[in-house]
Amino acid sequence: QVQLAESGGRLVQAGDSLRLSCTASGRTVSRNAMGWFRQPPGKEREFVAGININGDYKYYEPSVEGRFTISRDNAENTMYLQMNNLKPGDTAVYFCAADRGGYYGSNPGHYDYWGQGTQVIVSS
Numbered sequence: 001q002v003q004l005a006e007s008g009g010r011l012v013q014a015g016d017s018l019r020l021s022c023t024a025s026g027r028t029v030s031r032n033a034m035g036w037f038r039q040p041p042g043k044e045r046e047f048v049a050g051i052n053i054n055g056d057y058k059y060y061e062p063s064v065e066g067r068f069t070i071s072r073d074n075a076e077n078t079m080y081l082q083m084n085n086l087k088p089g090d091t092a093v094y095f096c097a098a099d100r101g102g103y104y105g106s107n108p109g110h111y112d113y114w115g116q117g118t119q120v121i122v123s124s
Helices: none
Strands: 001-009 009-013 018-025 036-037 044-052 058-060 068-073 078-083 092-098 117-124
Touching: 001 092, 001 117, 018 036, 018 092, 018 117, 036 078, 044 068, 044 078, 078 092, 078 117
Parallel strands: 009 117
Antiparallel strands: 001 018, 018 078, 036 044, 036 092, 044 058, 068 078, 092 117
């Protein structure tokens, strides 16, 4: 069983940068594709970015492409989300997820393991 734990969320100002981490425990996630999702206040959970097992293929939601960068360090069992030029619309609880196989797309139903989330608030 895989446990995922997000960290790094906090209150920032518009234009700031922030890096979120997702650390896995229980077993290695080096054979799992992974992704980041977020849930803005009062809205559904939405896809942010996904990364394949080796970290050489990445997929972004259009509104974050060019501002956010997903990466992973399999040796550290950790995935990251570097967020630059943050906007108030990025305010949300951010979740990391892992798939048992190679899926790193936008459908949350495909993912098998989820963290508890970390709150990001971007003030204007």
